[in-house]
Amino acid sequence: MSTVLLGRNRFVECGSILAYKGVPLLSVAFDPLRLELATPEGLPSGRAVHVDPKGKSPEDRVRVVATPHSFAIFWGEDALAVATLLEAGTVHVKLDLRPLGINIYDDADGLHIGQNTFSGNVVSRSAVAISLAD
Numbered sequence: 670m671s672t673v674l675l676g677r678n679r680f681v682e683c684g685s686i687l688a689y690k691g692v693p694l695l696s697v698a699f700d701p702l703r704l705e706l707a708t709p710e711g712l713p714s715g716r717a718v719h720v721d722p723k724g725k726s727p728e729d730r731v732r733v734v735a736t737p738h739s740f741a742i743f744w745g746e747d748a749l750a751v752a753t754l755l756e757a758g759t760v761h762v763k764l765d766l767r768p769l770g771i772n773i774y775d776d777a778d779g780l781h782i783g784q785n786t787f788s789g790n791v792v793s794r795s796a797v798a799i800s801l802a803d
Contacts, residue, residue, distance in 0.1 A: 673697050674755075675762045676780025681793040686762075687773070688797040697752060697760055703740045704750050704762070714770030718744065744768050 673680040680686055685693035689709055696705040706720045718731055720742050725731045732743040741751040747768040753761045765774040774781050779788030782801070792798040 670758055671697075671699050672759045673762055674759065675764060676775030677778070677788040678780055678790045678792070680795075680798045681791065683792055683794070683798040684796040686798050687801065688799070689801045691800070693797070694801070695750065695762075695764065697762065699754075699758065699760065701735075702738065702752060702754050702760065703735065704742055704752050706742055706750055708766065708769055708771060712770050716744065716769040718742070718749065718769060 671682055673683070673686060675686060685696045687694040692707065692709075693705065694707060697703075698705065703722070704720065705722075706718055708716075708718045710717045716730075719726045720731060720733060725733055730744055732745075734741045734743070738754040739752060742749045745768075747765070748763070749766060749768065751763045755761050763775060764780070766772075767774055772781070772783050779786045782799070787799070
């Protein structure tokens with residue numbers, strides 16, 4: 670069973686953690702450990718990011734660091750998403766999309782999306798755990 674811990678929430682067997690207008694924004698793969706991140710095009714900041722098994726963009730700004738037990742996506746020197754394998758089937762994710770102009774991040778209080786804070790939730794067996802702007 671795959672479990673993602675993010676912002677004091679638990680996502681169990683979910684296809685994507687976040688989606689925007691039906692398109693996956695953040696997904697976690699377990700074997701090998703990796704994150705997929707695809708922010709919307711046309712952001713006011715002009716900082717769209719795309720990281721998947723085929724590659725990353727923009728090449729000059731996005732950096733990916735991968736080891737067998739961790740996977741991180743950076744915008745320059747700012748960590749956008751960091752996944753750490755805690756044990757087989759359990760990954761802890763830190764997320765901060767504010768450097769891209771997107772008000773989504775996690776901290777000790779929970780997962781912040783805009784003015785909303787999600788904490789202490791369990792989402793199980795969902796294709797998309799949190800869907801934004803349907």
